[in-house]
Amino acid sequence: MSHQCEVSHLFTATVKVAFVGINRTDLAQSINSSATHLRSILKQTVTWTLYEYEEEQPSAHIQLFESVCTDLKNDSRPYPDILLDLSSDDEHSCFFGEIARQLDIGPMALNKPACVPFAVQSPFAKYSMVEIPAIRFPKSVPFNVLTAFSDVLFNANEAEIVYFTDKALGTQAVLGSSVSLKLSGRMNVHLQSPIDKSRLQKILTAMTQTIRVGAFVFIMDQPIMAELMDSEEILIIQQYPLSRNVIVFDTHANTSYCDVMCHVVDGVLVHCGAEYSAIQFYCIQIDMSEASASSLLNLQNGLNDIWSSMSTNQLDAAYTYDAVKTSVHTVASLIAEGQWGNHTAKDKSGLSGCTTSTRPLTNGTRFYKFAARLTQYPVSSGASGIINFTESFTNRKANFMLKFCDIFNELQGPTCRNMNASFSYEKQKLTVPEKLDLAQNRLELRVRIIPEDPFVIKTAGGYTGYCIELFEMIATSLGLPFVYVEQPDQNYGTVQPDGSWNGLIGSIAYRAADVGLGRLIVSSEAEKVVDFTSPTMRPAGIVLLMSTEGDMDTTIDYFVEIFSISNTFEAVALGYKASGYVCGCRAFQVD
Structure with a gap:
């Protein structure tokens, strides 16, 4: 089924959006690109304010809340209709959802956070519990998808599967004495840029002495992946007798390639994989075959050179673009029906949401109206693919594809072929063809x-x-x-x-x-x-x-x-x- 239509409305509305997140140029440009598209094509005016904070600072999210309240009290920023959370930390996302509830505005998260649902204190409300809406699956899903495919491709009962990631996903394995270390099944090695090469050397050396590695799984953004491929320590990994036992997650929107293991400088492909080493690997990508070509083109034009930059996570940019569009459409439809209303000057001067620790949530609040209306959002195509919130607070449509790729030399990009194996986030189902050849992966x-x-x-x-x-x-x-x-x-x-x-x-x-x-x-x-x-x-x-x-x-x-x-x-x-x-x-x- 094709969903190439764009959602549109026969009215003009002004929607005010407040964004919270870390300092990322690609996401800021995605916001601007989506807002420009809404203004020029759909005739909906979008004004937005971006609040940035440092995730590593323990109290940064609290200081951000204070900044929002200060701006509203001083009337230096417009009272927002939507709070769009672009952060990557679940704890912070839950806090920002609480801010949206306190200020009574529409919430939207880039990634589905693991938060306790909000109880609705209205006996006749359609939903007794409301979650923070999200345009994308939880951040742990790619990790789970890689695990599911790894279990099929590489028998985890025969040896450990080692994950290299730049994301905080679960308990980190700590390598100690090779005599006392006992690991089983999976191990997660957390890397941050710049890579601590001394620490990496110790980890990899301990691996060679201690555990039976069945596969290496990489789930990290391209810059740190390039840093890892350029390090001498990667040679230790190559000492393992693994021909195809490498699997990576690629965040590029162009599914014709799997370039996460390649370095790009000034738009020119200069290096792929580890130096002087032929690499065969599996690549997991999100299926973008049903994405809106016009939305992707608008996004690429809005980001210009940023789109092809090695530091740009194209999937993050595409989902941010769609988050803005779906949120604005949802509020605009409520405004057109006279169900949204405006915060009065008295409301802003009191700002009870900034001073009250508990604000009741009813079906008459804008927080509830936004979340409930989003579950009726028409199925359509966006920059990230199909958008489907039908009776759900999360966009449920996401399919992951398995490909097999070859890199023959450092100047040649990967050649990939579809293995016709997939994972559906909506159905939570892994589909693997009977003829998938796994014999080559036997350790x-x-x-x-x-x-x-x-x-x-x-x-x-x-x-x-x-x-x-x-x-x-x-x-x-x-x-x-x-x-x-x-x-x-x-x-x-x-x-x-x-x-x-x-x-x-x-x-x-x-x-x-x-x-x-x-x-x-x-x-x-x-x-x-x-x-x-x-x-x-x-x-x-x-x-x-x-x-x-x-x-x-x-x-x-x-x-x-x-x-x-x-x-x-x-x-x-x-x-x-x-x-x-x-x-x-x-x-x-x-x-």
Whole structure:
């Protein structure tokens, strides 16, 4: 269904808007572009005031409220009809919604905030509870969408998924001692510009020593993404044997490209991805196929060079444009019907909203009228796509697309193809085609080896030997991909004074490897940090017998049980049981 029509009214109205938010040129220009469009095309006059504040300052939002009240008391600014919140902090958004309720004006947020709904003290009101209206989904939704796609593309049960983000989304993972660190499932690394490269180095180094990374997920604006791609620390990420296990969220309005991993200077594409590195990655974008071409053109013309600037979040700009338009239309329709009214001079001089901590909310207040009327807003196309508030306080229409992209060299932009997989915010549904090829994303088991005849024999073509042949037989039967990596120090492992392990045992214990093959000594100390498989061959020589409490029937399946697909190979050691050494599955030794 196409919704290319523009919402229009056959009347002229003057709507006064107060905006609150951080200092961002792209959003300020989006406001001006939308207001200009409303004046020139729809004949609706919009006057607006922008109040900026610093989100990092604890009391900045309270000081902003005081500034608004001071302006209104002094009559230096017009009493607003709408308070449009462009902030990115949920706590501040809830506070600004309270300001709108106290001043009795129409509220609108750029992102749906996690606030307690307002109770309506009118028995016959259509809505007993009213939320702060929002033009866009909660800021956590892209994070959730990336998580949903990551679970499909990269099995989170096999390894951790690491998120790099410049946004405060949930609890941050703190990396400490590699010995005591235990992470499972997902980890969020919060980066801010300028990137603290020393901290990033420590985090990435700890990762390589501590966790099994299944995928890297990037959800950050392009400037800090470019800063990350330019850093030497990104080379640590490239050391992981991940061919396609990277997924990014792109905030560009042009869905023909996925340029979040590219740097643009003076309008010229100069660098993509990490230097001298071919990158294959998945890209998540919002479906803009049903966006209004005229609204997008008006927005681009209004922003001029700002639109293509690396620091511009085009989605933020598009949603801001639509927030202004829908809010103004909503108030204008109420004015035309005589349901809005004007604040009188007496109201402004008293300003009870600035002095009263609790102001009753009824169906006769402008706050309620605005929110209720917005739920009847006609479905239409905007700069951000379809706008649909039908029986909802939030624009519910947003679809996310999955694409697969290639960057072959630093001067070539990404080539992307649609994977025909999507996530609907309205339906909260992930749709993935049956033929989506996921086999290429299966993680390879990292098998650490130490060449020593006859257990592991190094040849011109690779490796052979008893342990190698046994392991490959098991891996082949279970369809497990793997890669051999020689232990750098050729050391099987010993306990250090601080209780940690070095060598091959340490590599497995601290997740630098998944499986170890070789002439490993089985000891009670080693069994505290890794699991050994059971022996498949015992040597001739001294044999100690011990009684058992019952018969034990053992089949060949017993030796490969630990290699079931449901297991994650967090700590497995293989060895050969000969004169105190083991090569088998889950070995144990009689002390």
